[in-house]
Amino acid sequence: MTTHVKSDNLEIRGIPVEVVHKAIKNLHIGVHPPSGRVRVAAPLRLDNEAVRLAVVSRLGWIRRKQAEFERQERQSQREFVTGESHYFQGRRYRLKVVEYDGRPTVRLLNNRTIELRTRPGDNREAREAVMWHWYRGQLRDQLPPLLAKWERKAGVTVKDLRIRKMKTRWGSCNRDARRIWLNLELAKKPGSCLEYIMVHEMVHLKERAHNERFRTLMDQLLPQWRLHRDMLNQAPLAHAAWRY
Numbered sequence: 001m002t003t004h005v006k007s008d009n010l011e012i013r014g015i016p017v018e019v020v021h022k023a024i025k026n027l028h029i030g031v032h033p034p035s036g037r038v039r040v041a042a043p044l045r046l047d048n049e050a051v052r053l054a055v056v057s058r059l060g061w062i063r064r065k066q067a068e069f070e071r072q073e074r075q076s077q078r079e080f081v082t083g084e085s086h087y088f089q090g091r092r093y094r095l096k097v098v099e100y101d102g103r104p105t106v107r108l109l110n111n112r113t114i115e116l117r118t119r120p121g122d123n124r125e126a127r128e129a130v131m132w133h134w135y136r137g138q139l140r141d142q143l144p145p146l147l148a149k150w151e152r153k154a155g156v157t158v159k160d161l162r163i164r165k166m167k168t169r170w171g172s173c174n175r176d177a178r179r180i181w182l183n184l185e186l187a188k189k190p191g192s193c194l195e196y197i198m199v200h201e202m203v204h205l206k207e208r209a210h211n212e213r214f215r216t217l218m219d220q221l222l223p224q225w226r227l228h229r230d231m232l233n234q235a236p237l238a239h240a241a242w243r244y
């Protein structure tokens with residue numbers, strides 16, 4: 001959940017642009033993977049017309065960046081074949097695909113190899129679905145002890161903790177329902193990163209905005225939180241610049 005001083009959504013020459021006005025000196029335009037989302041941080045003194053002009057003057061650069069992300073996204077598409085690298089809980093594993101005439105499964109063979117058993121003739125989508133099913137189960141298993149620990153430490157109650165695939169966020173929350181969503185991609189990340197996102201969303205149940213109070217609460221609960229945030233932002237995977 002993100003709250004800002006003032007934020008607007010504009011459409012400039014067919015491109016959706018999120019504009020955040022805040023107390024800064026210079027205008028900054030960012031193009032963010034994986035989808036090429038355009039975000040502008042603008043000084044409070046600039047109105048949307050000035051922002052529009054600034055964006056139009058950088059249109060060529062924005063379109064080039066978006067094309068680059070689109071290319072990267074296509075390249076990072078996995079085929080789920082033997083020899084590919086896949087991440088699990090922050091470690092890189094080599095995938096070994098075995099054709100097997102039974103229930104498809106995934107298991108860790110050792111600390112270097114993930115074995116994916118699929119039915120003979122299963123296509124890429126079917127193999128991928130088996131992997132995601134496994135990731136979801138693994139992530140779900142990690143949650144109860146973490147939740148119990150942080151509910152106690154943060155003094156908040158989470159009514160509902162769910163997992164889903166998200167394109168642009170690691171987590172989100174609904175304060176009224178006291179519900180937290182975690183990105184299924186976190187199954188691939190170190191446990192410390194999962195823990196950071198969970199704490200981040202739990203702190204949002206107390207404080208909606210990323211303000212001073214929010215940062216103070218984070219500092220008290222997880223003094224190293226910035227490290228985990230930076231680790232998630234630098235991950236060599238498809239999603240390099242999330243909102244944390």
Ligand SMILES: [Zn+2]
Pocket residue numbers: 001002200204210
């Ligand atoms: Zn947040």
